Amino acid sequence: MADLNHVVLIGRLTRDAELKYTANGQAVCKFSIAVNRRRKNGDQWEDEANFFDIVLWGRQGESLNQYLVKGKMVGVDGELRQDRWQQDGQNRSKVEIVAGYLQLLGGGPGAPGGSYGGSGGASERHAWQGQNSPPSGAGAPSEPYSGGSGGDGFADDIPF
16 A cells, blocks of 8 residues: 555635745745634534644746735645754754645635645646645654544534
């Protein structure tokens, strides 16, 4: 069986995107999104926010940076990447989502929704997916996905 590393999230930006460049001139756009999760606690439904750091490499990050503002809803399709380092003798790690596909969605500030990273066709997705990967040696870190299912409108908790 092959390994699988695939993340799909829809959420709102928690801060404006930050565009920087690596030493070799590669653009890297970083931002964070909040994804709400609805869960039942006793008889009450509670909303819980999960936060994820997203990295968007290359020209896609450069062109979308201006639209990635706090409150904007986006859809992200990508993979998890983990960066490990030592700081003050302590082992540290960070997991981020490296986006291969980003879609601006309605709601919040920014431009109207649109699909970016290719023509959006499912068959083309594989052709461009790797173009936003960091260059070798760039060491792009990643952030964990703590997923979960949203509220589905059922009053009962069904264990399947």
